[in-house]
Amino acid sequence: MAKAIKKQALGRGLSALLKDPENDIKSVSDKNADQLVGNIVELELDSIEVNPFQPRSNFNDEALEELASSIKELGLIQPITVRKLDFNTYQLVSGERRYRASKMIGLETIPAYIRIANDQESLEMALVENIQRQDLDPIEIALSYQRLMEEIQLTQEKLSERVGKKRSTITNYLRLLRLDPIIQTGMRDGFISMGHGRALVNVEKKEDQIDIYEKIVGQNLSVRDTEKLVQTYHEGGTKKESPSKEQKSLPAFAKESVKDLQNALETDVQVKASERGKGKITISFGSKDEFERLKKLLTGA
Incomplete structure (x- = not known):
């Protein structure tokens, strides 16, 4: 909880800094630019415009409503990415669904990563350094890998070389982002481990993921028990069954x-x-x- 509060406070501080005309950050060589690269900033939704060259133009209304409901209940797990156009003016780079869903529920601000001119190398260094930290949870690591791949245009093979991890390790982390946001939050809060998440990601339907997740937490199931439960699920067994010997x-x-x-x-x-x-x-x-x-x-x- 303390870590989350610290990040939130940092985001508010940077947000105030970005609204100061005398300290307008346009390049990595500008004063305070080092505080911006790699950090999350709370931006006003009204200061962000959609990228007119975004190839995706159709958004499923039902899926957007589900995402909006999730954001309303749990908050935004994955910040959007924007690029700075001018003073207090930004354009979406990635995360348009999250942006639209946040506007749908009336949010005024949204957590964002800001790309500024000539910050590619600095951003890559900041992200790689961040991944090497020991206090990151599996979802934070997965999101950092995803950012490196999307924003630095790295393949999983190239990424494995940059961060010194096996490609299979990176794949396992990235697969965690396919879990329902409720489960991702549970992993970040320590209710389940990455091992539990790796088993759950093999369940395609999000509602079934949630059913099994609640069983894991409620019964304090081990990773091995979870793997058995997922196997039973795929074999067509009822989700009410438990692999525990006692039962x-x-x-x-x-x-x-x-x-x-x-x-x-x-x-x-x-x-x-x-x-x-x-x-x-x-x-x-x-x-x-x-x-x-x-x-x-x-x-x-």
Whole structure:
């Protein structure tokens, strides 16, 4: 949390700096330009114009609404990239869907990376240096790889040479960006590991990814258990099944009741019990609203 606040504060500070006419940054040789390269800045949406040469002109309305809903709930995980045209005037380089979705929900500012004149070499150095840091989470690393490929025009092979990583390693990080934003946020917050994410990315449908993600967090599943769960999913098994040994070795009295509990509560229920009748029941929920619904069912209040 402290890291996120620090980044946000930095973005606001740079935003104020960019609005000072006496310190207008136009080139990497200008004063304070070194603070800009590689950092995230909060920009007013009204100061950004769409690139008229953007090859993509059709945007799926339903997909945009889904993205807008995600941004409203979780914030923007991946900043847009713009290039500086003039004082407090910018043009989109990448991220038009994120830009449109942010405007759709009425946001006034958006986190952005700013490209300035002759900053290519400086940007590459800043990004490569950033990747070498030890405190980055897997999503931050994946986003840095993506920026290098998109903005410096590097292939995965060339990128592996620049950062000293195997091409397969880079591929594994980039694949994490195919996960639902909720799961990406969970990984950044430490709820799941990269190993969990690598297993989940093999599930194509985002809603099924979320179902399995909630099971991982709710049942504290290991990476190995997650891989088994994804395998069961691909084999056509029900998502209610769990690979845990405890669930498979339940005594008859408990095994017969698990389905009844799941149907009554309309959520995943895990039971651990011995033949003597001692054990515990774990009830999963995926949101505050679902928790309140379960509380009412169980307490009648």
